[in-house]
Every structure is written in structure tokens, then in C-alpha cells.
Amino acid sequence: MNATRASRHTKPDQTALVPLLDELVRRFGDRVATSEAVRLQHGHSLTWVANQPPDMVVYPRTTEEVSEIVRLCLRHDVPVIPFGTGTSLEGHINAPYGGVCVDLSLMKRIVSVHEEDLDCVVEAGVTRKELNEHLRDKGLFFPIDPGADASIGGMVATRASGTNAVRYGTMRDAVLSLTVVLPDGEVIRTASRAKKSSAGYDLTRLFVGSEGTLGIVTEITLRLHGIPEAISAGICPFPNVKSACDAVIMTIQSGIPVARIELLDELQVKAVNLYSKLSLPESPLLLLEFHGSASGVQEQAERFGDIAAEFGGGPFEWATKPEERTRLWQARHDAYWAARGLRPGAQSVATDVCVPISRLAECVDETKRDIAASGLIAPIVGHVGDGNFHVQPLVNTDDPAEVEACEAFVDRLVRRALAMEGTCTGEHGVGQKKMKYLQVEHGAGALALMRALKQAVDPHNILNPGKIVAF
The missing domain is CATH 3.30.43.10 (Uridine Diphospho-n-acetylenolpyruvylglucosamine Reductase, domain 2)
Structure with missing residues (x-):
């Protein structure tokens, strides 16, 4: 050949x-x-x-x-x-x-569930919702939640994370072993079910995030977690995005084990209200969830409420009933489609970056000002507990000037994150659109090694x- x-x-x-x-x-x-x-x-x-x-x-x-x-x-x-x-x-x-x-x-088989070891083996076509439906009666759950009902194989390929990553990590942390078909058709298994190993190269993590370029993942061994005794959720408005991000930074630095902490800017809240028929306050908003014992989640929520008040946020309102929590988080997961409703007929250009948590407020605030100066309609939503946020410009792709303005904005967004020692993508992956930034982020030597x-x-x-x- x-x-x-x-x-x-x-x-x-x-x-x-x-x-x-x-x-x-x-x-x-x-x-x-x-x-x-x-x-x-x-x-x-x-x-x-x-x-x-x-x-x-x-x-x-x-x-x-x-x-x-x-x-x-x-x-x-x-x-x-x-x-x-x-x-x-x-x-x-x-x-x-x-x-x-x-x-x-x-390929939908849930091959096995090892309750005593807190792990399971599934085929690549099983979706995260299907897996959690199967696990519910066993008192277990799989926490990685990118929003969409993605397949487990696809989540491995893109190194997905999502709303629970601040507490439970990403797919990099959730995967114990993989069955992979290599480009010549050979089938390998990358590791055992042991929770740790020092035996050889870490092939599992080589394939996690490889986006189908090195092998086709067909079977996955996953870490599981026990369903928390108590779960509480709430919303907290803020006067501006910077104060909301500053509250997030303080919450994480204070060691509060928040399970989810999501940011919606005022435009995204408006979109969610229209799409999901909610009446959330249309200002920058944090959505939070706490997992643990009944007393533990109450203490965590109270500590967050005090921090929010320091930055002008509040009131912090609880969503105590399971159906209220479900509706609130479903609205968050529908944010992509809700945003598209702000400009019917426009093309959505969803992109993401991630920065060290200490630079989050600065990066989001500069991005907001950039959006305003560019004249774009571009709501922001983010898994801000780990410094990851998404911007979704809505663009008339038949207008070359608008396309050019959007491409220039996305380029500035990525380079801003890289200048703050962040990454061009926190969870979406590289695909075709982010290839050009890999050398800037990793350097010529690292990119050459990836190519090798x-x-x-x-x-x-x-x-x-x-x-x-x-x-």
C-alpha cells in the first residue's frame, strides 16, 4: 500500500x-x-x-x-x-x-455488573441513560453526564465529562479497561478489572480520547458509584458573570464537595425559560447539586449560600423534590436546543475551552466583552466547577461577513484560553475543527509524538x- x-x-x-x-x-x-x-x-x-x-x-x-x-x-x-x-x-x-x-x-449488551467491586462491563452502543436505568435497582449509578444521551463508546472516544465531572471526574477516570479493534482487525484488551496497575504502558488512556483514530472501542469496563443517600439541588442568581465565577472559585477552593455547579449567563437563562417553560431569574445563574448524607448536603448548601452572599449572589433557592430537580437538570441538558431557539434558522456553532479554575472569572468576563464587541448572539453555559465553559454563537452561514466574524471570535476564545494555560477543548474533543490548535497547545515535539x-x-x-x- x-x-x-x-x-x-x-x-x-x-x-x-x-x-x-x-x-x-x-x-x-x-x-x-x-x-x-x-x-x-x-x-x-x-x-x-x-x-x-x-x-x-x-x-x-x-x-x-x-x-x-x-x-x-x-x-x-x-x-x-x-x-x-x-x-x-x-x-x-x-x-x-x-x-x-x-x-x-x-451493540447494546450490558455484559456484567459486579456490585461488590463497583464496576460493570458494557458494549459500546449502550447509552448512559440505558446503563443507569439498568443500575438503579442495584443502588448504583454511572456519574459521567455530558447532557446528551451519548453512547458509552462515543464518550470514551471523546473523553467526555459533563455536569458531574467536578466531583466524579471524566471518562479518563471512569474507564478501567477496554476491548479495542485495531486498524488491522486484531482485538486487544487494554487492562484488567483491577482498580490500579503498574504493568506496562497505560493503553487504556491511550485510547480514551483518541476519537476513533487508533482503534474502535467495542467493550468498556467502567467504575460505578453508589447512589447517594441524599441529593439536593438549587439555583442562585448573581448580578454579573464575574461574580458568579468568583463564587465558584471560592466554593472549590473552600473544599465544598459540590457534585455539580453549572453556569448559565443571562442570555442562556432567557433561552431556557422560553424552551423549557421555566421562570428562572434572567440574570447570570448557578445551578448546583450536592450529594451525601442528609445532614452533609444541608451543611454544604448552607456553606455555599454564605459564599454566594459574599459575591452579591442570592437568594439561593432549593429544589427539594426529585421531580423539581429532574426538571431543572433536564432544562440544563436542553440548553443547546434552547439556545438555537433564540435565532431560528441560524446555525449553532457550539465550542468549548477550559482554563485553570483561578483564571475562570477572568476568561469568562473577557469572553463576554468580546461577544458584545463582535455583535454576535452567543450564550454561555459551563461546567464551571472545573474551569470548563461553552459558547454557542448563532450564525447566519449564508452571510460571509458573519461567518468570518464568528470564526475570528472562536479563534480569539481558544487563544485566550491557551494564554491562560488552558486547553482548546475541555470535553468536546478535537475532531476536525480544533486540529489547528494542537501545536500551539502542546508544542511541535508533542504533536510529532502523537503523529508517530x-x-x-x-x-x-x-x-x-x-x-x-x-x-
Whole structure:
């Protein structure tokens, strides 16, 4: 296989796809789809990157079938793009060079739950809500909550986190072991179920966040947690975004074990009220949740209330009933769709950065002023307990000047975060849109090492080409 073909500068020759399609249909029958509607569905994530559909979509049911698909694609020199639920935001699942999309949605088995060890083994197509439904009666839960009902495999691929990360960590912390199909079709397991190990390279974390460029994750061993004895939630308005962020910083530095602490700016609160039929105060708002014993969560809430008052926030209002908490957090999870309602017909450009918690207030405040100066409609929402926030400009993509203004704003946002020793993405991932910032963030040497790893593991550039690093 020569270097030109492996570089993936062009799509596969359509005549070369015919024998591959014949072999896939012969093996998988009606689990192979080539209709335009299905291909378009699998060639576009929630981003303004143009739709780049695969040439065909295959739905495997087992790890062995994924391995077989990859081997066939390698033999025919055709790219392979893994697909979970399609909720990613930076162009991870687009197929810029065509190829075969491997949709893992039929791999739904919850293989085992080890209650005494607080872990479980699931296939990649299981979604986080499906897993928690299964775990509820056992008194356990899986805490990583990115908002969307993403698949566990997709969450591994993007190193997802979300609203609970401030207390429970990210997918990097939740994954114990993986079963992975490599680019040559070989199947490996990266670790055991042991809670720690010093045996060799940490292959598990090599694949967590690799966005399908090094292997296709088919089975995951996850850490679980006991459902807390008591859960309390509340809302607290603030006079401005800076004071809200300062209160977050003080809360974290004070060691209050808050489970969730989310920021909505005044524009996002307005959008949520309209979309979710709520009546939240339309000023910068913190949504919080505390986990623990009944007395513990009350003490945590009272301590936060005192901190909020120091920064001009309040009143801190409790949502004590489970149905009230559920409605409040569902509204937070619907923030993306709520924001789109502020400008019907506009394209959403959701992006995120993350900075050290001590720089959060400064970064968000400067970003607010930048939005105002740019004339953009761009609500802010964030998992601010760990310094991660999202901005969602709403853009008329038919207006070149507006597109240019948005792209310039996103560039300034990222470079602002990097200048504050932050990262170009806290949880969305690199995909296609953030590739250009990796050298600025990591340096030429680190990026060269990433490229060397990709070339070593996937020398023919079969897996998800055109993402994270380019040959």
C-alpha cells in the first residue's frame, strides 16, 4: 500500500468500493445501508462543518463482526469511521474521504455488573441513560453526564465529562479497561478489572480520547458509584458573570464537595425559560447539586449560600423534590436546543475551552466583552466547577461577513484560553475543527509524538482519517 493512498488526500476510487460492498452485503445482508438518507445521517454531527457522508454504513452486533469489517476495509484500502449516537460537536464522525461508517448502535449488551467491586462491563452502543436505568435497582449509578444521551463508546472516544465531572471526574477516570479493534482487525484488551496497575504502558488512556483514530472501542469496563443517600439541588442568581465565577472559585477552593455547579449567563437563562417553560431569574445563574448524607448536603448548601452572599449572589433557592430537580437538570441538558431557539434558522456553532479554575472569572468576563464587541448572539453555559465553559454563537452561514466574524471570535476564545494555560477543548474533543490548535497547545515535539503514535498503530491511515493529527 503506497504512501499516496495511505495519506488519504482523496476518496477511494468508486470502482474499488464495488467488491467491498459485495463482500459486506454477502456477510451482513440488510445490515449494510447505502441510501443517501442513511449516509447523510451518518456524515454530519452537531456542527457547522459541511455534511461529509460515508459511502456505506454497516451495523455490527459483536466485536468479532467489527474486526471482520475492519479487515475487509484494510484489504480494499477504504477508510473506517466509528459512529455512536452522532451527538459530537467538532466534526468527529464526518467522512471527508468517504469510506465505511461502522455504526455500533446494535451493540447494546450490558455484559456484567459486579456490585461488590463497583464496576460493570458494557458494549459500546449502550447509552448512559440505558446503563443507569439498568443500575438503579442495584443502588448504583454511572456519574459521567455530558447532557446528551451519548453512547458509552462515543464518550470514551471523546473523553467526555459533563455536569458531574467536578466531583466524579471524566471518562479518563471512569474507564478501567477496554476491548479495542485495531486498524488491522486484531482485538486487544487494554487492562484488567483491577482498580490500579503498574504493568506496562497505560493503553487504556491511550485510547480514551483518541476519537476513533487508533482503534474502535467495542467493550468498556467502567467504575460505578453508589447512589447517594441524599441529593439536593438549587439555583442562585448573581448580578454579573464575574461574580458568579468568583463564587465558584471560592466554593472549590473552600473544599465544598459540590457534585455539580453549572453556569448559565443571562442570555442562556432567557433561552431556557422560553424552551423549557421555566421562570428562572434572567440574570447570570448557578445551578448546583450536592450529594451525601442528609445532614452533609444541608451543611454544604448552607456553606455555599454564605459564599454566594459574599459575591452579591442570592437568594439561593432549593429544589427539594426529585421531580423539581429532574426538571431543572433536564432544562440544563436542553440548553443547546434552547439556545438555537433564540435565532431560528441560524446555525449553532457550539465550542468549548477550559482554563485553570483561578483564571475562570477572568476568561469568562473577557469572553463576554468580546461577544458584545463582535455583535454576535452567543450564550454561555459551563461546567464551571472545573474551569470548563461553552459558547454557542448563532450564525447566519449564508452571510460571509458573519461567518468570518464568528470564526475570528472562536479563534480569539481558544487563544485566550491557551494564554491562560488552558486547553482548546475541555470535553468536546478535537475532531476536525480544533486540529489547528494542537501545536500551539502542546508544542511541535508533542504533536510529532502523537503523529508517530498514529502512524505506528495505523500505518495505512484507515481509521477516521482527517481527525486530530494529519499525516
